[in-house]
Structure formats: structure tokens, C-alpha cells
Amino acid sequence: MGSSTQRLDIEEVGDVTIAKFIDKKILDENNIQIIGNQLFALVDEDARAKIILDFSNVEYLSSAALGKLITMEKKVKAAKGKLRLACIRPEIYEVFAITKLNRLFKIYEDNERALDGF
Amino acid sequence: MTWIEEFQVRIPSSTTEGQKVQERIITRLEELGFPARGVFGVRLALEEALVNAIKHGNGLDPNKQVQVACQISSEKVRIVIEDEGSGFRPQDVPDPTEDENLEKPCGRGIMLMRAFLSVVEYNERGNRVILEKHRNDDGSPLLS
Numbered sequence: 001m002g003s004s005t006q007r008l009d010i011e012e013v014g015d016v017t018i019a020k021f022i023d024k025k026i027l028d029e030n031n032i033q034i035i036g037n038q039l040f041a042l043v044d045e046d047a048r049a050k051i052i053l054d055f056s057n058v059e060y061l062s063s064a065a066l067g068k069l070i071t072m073e074k075k076v077k078a079a080k081g082k083l084r085l086a087c088i089r090p091e092i093y094e095v096f097a098i099t100k101l102n103r104l105f106k107i108y109e110d111n112e113r114a115l116d117g118f
Numbered sequence: 119m120t121w122i123e124e125f126q127v128r129i130p131s132s133t134t135e136g137q138k139v140q141e142r143i144i145t146r147l148e149e150l151g152f153p154a155r156g157v158f159g160v161r162l163a164l165e166e167a168l169v170n171a172i173k174h175g176n177g178l179d180p181n182k183q184v185q186v187a188c189q190i191s192s193e194k195v196r197i198v199i200e201d202e203g204s205g206f207r208p209q210d211v212p213d214p215t216e217d218e219n220l221e222k223p224c225g226r227g228i229m230l231m232r233a234f235l236s237v238v239e240y241n242e243r244g245n246r247v248i249l250e251k252h253r254n255d256d257g258s259p260l261l262s
Contacts, residue, residue: 027165029133060158062165063214063227091158098233099226100215 007035009054010042016118017042018111020054026065036068040075049081052114056087061095073104082106086114122150123190128183131176131201136168139186146188147195155256159234160195160249166227167199167247175201175245194236194252205244 009020019042026032042048053069069085076083086108088096096102108114123146129135143164147157168184176182182202189196212218214225232238237250 028137029169060161060165062162062169063230064169066226091155094233095162095230099229 005034006038007031008038008042013115016050016052016115017046017048018052018054020056021058024057025060026058027060027062029064032062032064032068035065036071039068039072043072043075043079043081047079049076049079050118051076051081052084052086052108052111052118054087054111055085055089055092058092059089061092063099066095066099066101070101070104082118084108084114084118086111119191119193121189121191123188126185126187128185130180131172131178131182131184132180133169133172136165136172136184140164140168143188143195143197146190150190152190152195152253153256156195156251156253160197160251163231163235163238163249163251164197166231167197167249170227170247171199171201171203171245174206175203177203192253194250197249198246199249200246203245205241207244208240 007022009022011018011020019039021035023031023035026035039053042051053072073083084106087110088107093102093107096105096107127139129139140161144157144161147160152160168186171184172178176184179202184202185198185200187198208228211225211228214229219225228238231249234251235249236252236255237248239248240246
């Protein structure tokens with residue numbers, strides 16, 4: 001996979017993987033497909049068990065992107081891992097709250113808090 | 119109502135073309151000083167409505183088109199999106215917050231449109247949606 005198609009910045013802190021979205025807008029269908037595949041590979045190929053998704057760059061998110069996040073949550077759970085979401089700006093948090101997905105995901109203010117006790 | 123901006127375009131059933139129209143409308147709203155919160159909601163709703171029209175309405179059929187009409191006044195933006203599909207009944211879309219529907223993106227898209235916009239109305243056939251965002255409507259969608 002070429003670096004130009006890389007949509008996630010990966011950082012490892014101990015046994016925790018922090019995957020930071022590079023895109024500001026997770027709207028475009030093709031983009032969402034690529035981002036979804038890269039997210040799923042963290043579990044399916046790399047067998048990472050503790051994952052934090054860092055949303056600090058994300059300004060827009062569509063319902064199709066939410067679908068991918070839900071699949072990701074299921075995958076992580078099926079692999080007995082844990083997924084945490086962090087650095088979500090207020091407008092984006094609203095998207096989670098309206099769709100009640102704030103109940104499905106564990107959401108933290110920043111990476112530090114997400115790492116705490118992970 | 120005096121419209122500052124008014125245009126109508128027909129686009130092929132391609133999400134790339136949908137993105138271009140979306141960008142045109144958003145850029146114009148920003149130029150006209152539409153509040154940032156409102157612009158956020160309009161972009162989100164446009165994305166959902168255009169994808170619905172292109173993918174679900176027209177089924178990505180290259181022989182079918184989507185008509186987009188946009189009107190902007192000092193008070194509001196009004197966008198009408200019509201596809202050539204057979205339409206749908208919004209009330210038949212399953213509740214996206216139910217567990218068994220979590221993977222289905224359509225219901226969630228409509229839910230977000232309704233939350234972020236002032237008006238979301240479908241015609242009877244369900245192949246045309248009217249979207250409006252009023253400039254002074256910047257209340258939290260969660261409280262409305």
C-alpha cells in the first residue's frame with residue numbers, strides 16, 4: 001500500500017495503538033471505503049487489541065463513515081479487544097449524540113484520558 | 119423573498135459530481151457570511167441527500183440524473199434535490215438507533231438531516247427532498 005493512500009497516522013503507546021485520522025472530511029464514498037479498510041486491517045491483519053481513534057483532524061463525518069466505525073467496534077469486540085474514541089470536536093460529537101452512537105462508543109476528551117486505565 | 123443566489127443544475131449519478139455541487143453551495147454560503155454552525159449542518163445534509171439520490175434513488179445508473187436547485191436569501195438557504203428513482207417512504211426507513219439497524223446508513227443520514235436543518239420535506243413519491251436552513255436557526259439539534 002503506497003503512502004499516498006495512507007489515511008491513518010499510527011502511533012504506539014505501550015500496548016495501545018493510537019490511529020489518527022488524517023482527513024478533515026470523512027465524507028467521500030471512496031475515501032470512506034479506504035479508511036474503513038485501513039481501520040479493519042488494524043484488527044484483522046495486525047491483531048491490535050487496544051485501539052484509540054483520534055478524531056482531532058476531523059471536521060466532517062457522514063452517516064456512511066459512522067457505519068464503518070460501527071463495523072470497527074464490532075470487529076474489535078469480536079477479537080476481544082477494546083476501542084476508544086478521542087479528541088472529537090463538539091459538532092462531530094453532536095453527530096454521535098443525535099444518532100445515539102455516543103452510547104455505543106467509549107468517547108474520551110483527549111488521548112491522555114483515553115490512555116488512562118486502558 | 120429576494121434570492122441573492124439562485125441556480126439549478128442536472129448532474130449525472132456520480133458521487134464525484136455530487137461533491138462538486140456540494141462544494142459550490144458551501145463556498146457560496148461561506149462567501150455570504152452564513153453562520154458556521156449552519157454551514158456545517160448544510161454540508162452534512164447535502165452529503166447525505168446527494169448520496170441518497172445518486173446511490174439509492176438512481177442506483178448509480180449513468181442514464182439517470184439528479185436535479186439540484188439552490189436558492190439563497192439573506193434569511194435562508196433552500197435546496198431541492200430530485201432523482202429519477204421510484205422514491206421511498208421516509209416513514210418506512212427503520213429506526214437507525216435500533217441494534218439490528220446499526221449497519222444501515224440511510225436511516226441515520228435522514229436522522230442527521232432532520233436534526234441539523236430547519237426543514238426536511240419529501241414529496242409524496244419520495245424522489246424529491248426539500249432542504250432548508252434558516253440563518254437564525256442555530257439552536258442545538260439535541261435540544262430541538
